[in-house]
Amino acid sequence: MSSPEHKQKIWKMIKDIKVGMLVTLDNDTPRARPMHLVQAEYGGTLWFFTRRSAEKVFEAKRDHDVCLSFSDQEDGVYVSLSGKANLTNDRDLIEKYWNSFIAAWFPEGKDDPDVALLEIKVEMGEHWKSKESKAFQLYEIAKANLKKDATPNLGENEKFGG
Structure with a gap:
């Protein structure tokens, strides 16, 4: 797991x-599909709306271990988070996280019995943050290719948890 400061660092990235x-x-x-964050803060759990009848729900019930990846190539941010997935029908949480973007995907509304939340409790992860421009990154790669024992220094990389 990670400290409150590290959780804030991850949240700032994603x-x-x-x-x-x-x-x-x-x-x-392994099968991947896009999921949209619905929360305004992060304390170690990520929330996503889903249909109770979605294939990902059945897959997560068979094997609760999941991975989430986020990337922003322009800012050089890459985050991989692994954890356990659970489905919840908590009406208070559905009410809390419901918004107009989500409503567009669920035309029957938040009271539709197929509406649920997928809870991901993050256990470990890794992130990369490139602080330098693309030109500097290309320079680092070229330099590493010229020097036998060098690797490019493209920024920050950190693992946590596990």
């Missing part, structure tokens, strides 16, 4: 990206 790719196992095959 909150504006908004859409992460959720990876579940479809039998033995």
Whole structure:
């Protein structure tokens, strides 16, 4: 797991990206699909609306281990988060996170019995943040290719949890 400060660092990286790719196992095959963040803060759990009847729900019930990846190429931000997925029908949470964007995907409204929330409790992850311009990154890669024992220094990389 991670400290409150580290959770804020992760949130700062992903909150504006908004859409992460959720990876579940479809039998033995990893399968990814985009999921839209609905919360305004992060304390170790991520929330996504879903249909109770969606394939990802059945996949997550068979194997609760999931992975989420977020990326913003322009800002050089890449985040991978792994954790456990659980479906909830908590009406208070559905009310709390419901918004007009979500409503567009659920024309029957928040009281539709198929509406649910997918809760991802993050257990571990890794993130990369490139602080330099694309030109500097290309320079670092070229320099590493010229020097035998060098690797490019493209910015920050950190693992946590697990």
